[in-house]
Amino acid sequence: MCCHGCRAAAEWIEQLGLGDYYSLRTEPATKPDPADAADRNGCLAWQRDELAEHVVRDLGEGRRETMLFVEGIRCTACVWLIERSLQSLSGVATVQVNALARRARITWIDRQVSLSQILERLARTGYRAWPLHAKALDDLRRHEARDALKRLVVAGFGAMQAMMFAAALYLRGADALDASADALFRWLGFIVATPVVLYSAAPFFKAARRSLAARRLSMDVPVAAAIALIYAASLFEALRGGGHVYFDSVSMFVFFLLAGRYLEMRARHHAGDLVDALARLTPSVADRRRQDHSLERVGVHELRAGDRVHVGEGGLVPADGVLLSATCRVDEALVSGESAPIVRRCGDVLIAGSVLVDGPVDLQVERVGADTVLAGIANLVERAQVERPQLARAGEQATGRFVVRVLSLTVLTAAVWSVIDPSRAFAAALAVLVVSCPCAFALAVPAVITRALTVLAQCGVLVVKPDAIAALAQISHVVFDKTGTLTMPRLTDVETFNDASPERALRLAAALARESSHPLARAIAAACHEVALPAAAQVSSKAGLGITGIVEGRELKLGSSRFVAPDRHWPSHADAILLADPTGVIAAFHLSEQLRPGMREVIDQLKEQGLQLHILSGDAPAKVADVAAKLDIANWRARVSPAEKLSELVTMRAQGARVLVVGDGVNDAPVLAGADVGVALASGAEIARASSDIVLAGERLSALVTARRIARESMAVIQQNHRWALLYNLAAMPLAALGLVPPWLAALGMSFSSLCVIGNALRIGRKGSTVTAPAPPPLHATPRAA
Amino acid sequence: MNAVLITIPLALLLLALAVGAFFWAVDHGQFDDLNTPGLLPLDEVQKDAPRDDPEDSAP
Numbered sequence: 001m002c003c004h005g006c007r008a009a010a011e012w013i014e015q016l017g018l019g020d021y022y023s024l025r026t027e028p029a030t031k032p033d034p035a036d037a038a039d040r041n042g043c044l045a046w047q048r049d050e051l052a053e054h055v056v057r058d059l060g061e062g063r064r065e066t067m068l069f070v071e072g073i074r075c076t077a078c079v080w081l082i083e084r085s086l087q088s089l090s091g092v093a094t095v096q097v098n099a100l101a102r103r104a105r106i107t108w109i110d111r112q113v114s115l116s117q118i119l120e121r122l123a124r125t126g127y128r129a130w131p132l133h134a135k136a137l138d139d140l141r142r143h144e145a146r147d148a149l150k151r152l153v154v155a156g157f158g159a160m161q162a163m164m165f166a167a168a169l170y171l172r173g174a175d176a177l178d179a180s181a182d183a184l185f186r187w188l189g190f191i192v193a194t195p196v197v198l199y200s201a202a203p204f205f206k207a208a209r210r211s212l213a214a215r216r217l218s219m220d221v222p223v224a225a226a227i228a229l230i231y232a233a234s235l236f237e238a239l240r241g242g243g244h245v246y247f248d249s250v251s252m253f254v255f256f257l258l259a260g261r262y263l264e265m266r267a268r269h270h271a272g273d274l275v276d277a278l279a280r281l282t283p284s285v286a287d288r289r290r291q292d293h294s295l296e297r298v299g300v301h302e303l304r305a306g307d308r309v310h311v312g313e314g315g316l317v318p319a320d321g322v323l324l325s326a327t328c329r330v331d332e333a334l335v336s337g338e339s340a341p342i343v344r345r346c347g348d349v350l351i352a353g354s355v356l357v358d359g360p361v362d363l364q365v366e367r368v369g370a371d372t373v374l375a376g377i378a379n380l381v382e383r384a385q386v387e388r389p390q391l392a393r394a395g396e397q398a399t400g401r402f403v404v405r406v407l408s409l410t411v412l413t414a415a416v417w418s419v420i421d422p423s424r425a426f427a428a429a430l431a432v433l434v435v436s437c438p439c440a441f442a443l444a445v446p447a448v449i450t451r452a453l454t455v456l457a458q459c460g461v462l463v464v465k466p467d468a469i470a471a472l473a474q475i476s477h478v479v480f481d482k483t484g485t486l487t488m489p490r491l492t493d494v495e496t497f498n499d500a501s502p503e504r505a506l507r508l509a510a511a512l513a514r515e516s517s518h519p520l521a522r523a524i525a526a527a528c529h530e531v532a533l534p535a536a537a538q539v540s541s542k543a544g545l546g547i548t549g550i551v552e553g554r555e556l557k558l559g560s561s562r563f564v565a566p567d568r569h570w571p572s573h574a575d576a577i578l579l580a581d582p583t584g585v586i587a588a589f590h591l592s593e594q595l596r597p598g599m600r601e602v603i604d605q606l607k608e609q610g611l612q613l614h615i616l617s618g619d620a621p622a623k624v625a626d627v628a629a630k631l632d633i634a635n636w637r638a639r640v641s642p643a644e645k646l647s648e649l650v651t652m653r654a655q656g657a658r659v660l661v662v663g664d665g666v667n668d669a670p671v672l673a674g675a676d677v678g679v680a681l682a683s684g685a686e687i688a689r690a691s692s693d694i695v696l697a698g699e700r701l702s703a704l705v706t707a708r709r710i711a712r713e714s715m716a717v718i719q720q721n722h723r724w725a726l727l728y729n730l731a732a733m734p735l736a737a738l739g740l741v742p743p744w745l746a747a748l749g750m751s752f753s754s755l756c757v758i759g760n761a762l763r764i765g766r767k768g769s770t771v772t773a774p775a776p777p778p779l780h781a782t783p784r785a786a
Numbered sequence: 787m788n789a790v791l792i793t794i795p796l797a798l799l800l801l802a803l804a805v806g807a808f809f810w811a812v813d814h815g816q817f818d819d820l821n822t823p824g825l826l827p828l829d830e831v832q833k834d835a836p837r838d839d840p841e842d843s844a845p
Contacts, residue, residue, distance in 0.1 A: 142818055145817075145818065146812050146813070146817070146818070149812055149817055150808070150809055150812055153805070153808055154805060157801055157804065157805060161797070161798075161801060188794065188798075191798070192798075192801075
């Protein structure tokens with residue numbers, strides 16, 4: 001089992017007693033559907049290495065990975081089908097399909113199977129798949145949106161016209177039209193309903209056929225069956241020249257279904273845009289060394305094999321290359337999923353997309369291409385998206401069970417009525433099929449999650465892991481890191497020793513400090529306005545203590561007094577950052593901290609929501625106490641190492657607290673990863689963002705208040721949706737089974753119930769003023785002077 | 787009744803024309819982006835703006 005989704009799928013298949021199907025299926029010869037020639041050629045093209053290298057990533061040991069865009073995923077059953085059908089292919093290691101983004105991540109062993117074989121298998125299963133290219137994706141999205149809009153409008157026009165002609169039939173009693181006029185209006189209904197059924201409803205039939213061919217039941221099966229039954233029965237009645245025709249019902253049914261699907265598709269495309277936005281958060285640039293060892297910033301695509309690249313602490317490795325510096329630790333979680341940092345020594349290979357945990361390093365580029373920074377980060381986000389939220393997984397299982405029950409109830413109804421009154425059997429069975437609304441169940445969670453993701457993204461809250469929405473609604477404690485999160489450090493004073501000038505000391509310190517992503521280091525680097533800083537060599541850093549390196553031939557240390565001068569006591573400089581060379585301390589940098597603007601209001605609002613607030617900081621007690629007093633936070637601890645923070649977190653969680661951690665630094669990464677919800681600032685270290693569940697763009701912590709409110713709202717709406725779907729189905733199905741609901745009313749009821757669920761989800765974030773709108777794009781709305 | 791015999795085919799014809807026009811509009815990208823065009827009138831920087839500016843700043 002590659003993921004929970006597969007387990008859920010397998011359990012469901014077992015429940016249906018369909019488990020044997022897949023054991024039969026592992027024999028490739030049992031499914032000899034010939035793919036058409038054009039498709040096959042398209043697949044074979046990917047055997048060429050030149051083409052494949054842009055989309056395939058080598059995971060080493062013959063394992064390869066690619067991301068496919070799969071056209072035609074309609075519902076979660078397709079996901080199971082694709083996962084199972086590919087996993088039966090020998091050599092395919094893992095398959096993860098994201099129905100929402102329509103993407104499949106596949107890893108396989110190169111000797112046993114090839115990308116073209118995988119694509120061919122997918123084509124035979126009935127899905128066209130493309131290895132992912134950003135541009136191709138955009139075009140497909142546009143194609144899909146246009147197609148859906150056309151089908152929707154045809155169904156809308158058709159439904160309106162069919163209704164009009166049906167009205168003439170319903171009202172005929174008063175006007176006493178003759179039999180030929182009756183026939184005329186029936187056939188007119190047929191004319192306008194036919195394009196609706198054959199064109200607009202075609203996707204339902206296609207999906208149902210595919211799902212039946214795979215011997216499984218998706219949401220589309222009862223829908224397609226209902227449409228076909230109503231249409232065929234009406235046509236039969238029209239030919240026979242009597243009875244009731246339901247051309248208006250079937251058109252309306254299709255129209256409302258398509259309206260729901262259209263809204264869902266729009267939300268899904270928005271979510272896709274969100275992924276793109278997250279991928280763009282990280283600039284795809286690298287620092288390349290020139291001949292004279294100075295650095296230049298270049299686009300990752302400009303890198304060539306043989307280039308020397310410099311990577312700062314907490315930065316991403318831009319391309320595959322050989323380590324030139326002595327030693328470093330890297331986190332290859334993005335690439336291998338292994339989260340513990342790995343030590344690499346001079347001559348070892350660094351993999352693109354991995355995060356440098358300590359020490360800036362140089363490396364020699366060996367490979368570029370699909371293994372870029374962008375690919376790495378996008379990878380992370382997409383992997384997070386493929387991990388479907390637990391809520392959604394539970395919803396899918398419920399939907400699957402529900403469809404089975406509906407179909408059995410339909411058969412039962414038909415059987416019972418054919419004994420009691422055969423003439424009403426058809427109408428009653430049809431009503432059961434139509435009135436039951438698996439869509440309301442199926443849409444209850446995804447509609448809410450996509451809506452919540454979109455609203456949150458608009459407020460600058462980028463949710464990397466969708467599970468975070470549920471977790472965010474339940475948090476009870478908030479833990480803040482101080483430096484860089486609550487406060488922004490600023491250099492106020494430079495004190496020098498040994499007759500060094502402050503400018504010179506600052507220059508040396510800045511040369512070293514810019515190698516680190518720590519907020520204090522960044523403040524020192526930012527305070528030096530000199531452009532041409534000397535290069536620092538052999539830089540290495542110790543998280544939470546300081547940084548060492550060689551600048552202009554002098555071996556320098558920059559950091560807290562504990563780190564720089566452990567043998568001497570510096571009572572007056574406990575909070576200062578010291579710069580020293582082997583002969584002694586050169587300068588002390590005094591930094592003052594300012595609260596981030598609006599922080600007090602954020603804290604007050606969080607308290608109003610009933611949250612317990614804590615500060616855990618590695619900083620000196622006096623400073624932490626000062627900030628805590630200003631913000632009126634009673635619980636704080638100072639001088640806490642990352643490991644202590646983590647153990648504190650474990651203690652809190654053991655006591656039943658649901659903890660949200662806000663941080664931005666490299667040293668916050670383990671705490672962020674260990675929290676129920678980790679929130680990182682977009683400006684923070686990459687590793688912090690990589691280990692977090694939520695990224696705050698634009699550094700506005702006020703968005704956190706909004707985010708929690710929206711998360712709670714979402715959870716409430718999900719509950720409402722589930723209750724509504726249950727209530728509606730429990731109320732409507734018995735009535736339909738008793739033959740009390742005419743099919744047209746059933747169609748209206750089903751569509752109404754789906755639209756209620758979607759409409760309810762769209763309510764999230766609509767409550768007006770409390771949602772802080774993001775800064776609008778820079779439009780020049782001020783009138784120009786004439 | 788005779789009026790109906792004329793108006794109904796006329797209605798169907800208009801319907802076909804409307805659907806045809808809509809398909810044409812969709813295929814020509816009229817519905818691809820429903821958000822951005824609404825903001826465009828707010829943008830004061832017109833396409834001819836760069837041509838104006840050098841004249842204003844000319845000595």
